[in-house]
Amino acid sequence: MYIPFDQLPPQSRLWIYQSNRPLTEAEVAEIKPLLERFATEWSSHGKGLQASAELLHNQFLVLANNESATSASGCSIDASVRFVRELEERFKVSFFDRTRLAFLKDGKVQTVGMQELKQKVAAGEIDENTLYFDTLVNNYGELQARWPRPARNSWLSRYF
Structure with missing residues (x-):
């Protein structure tokens, strides 16, 4: 279940991915609906997560889940990583460079x-x-x- 980013509870868990370059306005416009669709469909063991996703400063991709409703499982976290990897490929950007x-x-x-x-x-x-x-901040x-x-x-x- 999608939750608007600004309505997440404070304890919501975050995963922050920093891109290796600023995203263009055209890329942001294309990525935002993909983020909302992912957050809407994101689930853990068949149960929908209360999730959100946002691009901040055109450089940070933030995925969020209200852990007090349903915790993200290893499989659901793996799904989110696959999603971010797909974005990398599609937009020729890196979200996993921690250097x-x-x-x-x-x-x-x-x-x-x-x-x-x-x-x-x-x-x-x-x-x-x-x-x-x-990027180690872990809650909303x-x-x-x-x-x-x-x-x-x-x-x-x-x-x-």
Whole structure:
């Protein structure tokens, strides 16, 4: 069962996939109905999930499930991964590259390779107050309250 993204309960579980590039407006327009259809049909052991899906900042694909209604099973999570892989293929984009970090700078999403991080911190291009899109956020309430969040309030704090 589809739930509009902004109506998810705070405890809803999230899976955040960061694309390797911003999606174009045309791609976003094409992907959004696919996301809604997937969320509508997504199920666990034959029982429909109370799910939603959204594209944020034209760079983050977020799948969500109200776990207090029905938990996502291993099979349903596998189905979601297959769906995201299909989107990758169709739109020639990668959602599984975990070697890039995303920051909000000057109102735009900017990505930095993990191997560049220390250099960017040393140069002052990224500091403890730089807003970081932590893809490890795992529930809707946290996404709403602290996403993006200052880098010092994430696992990146060890760099400052």
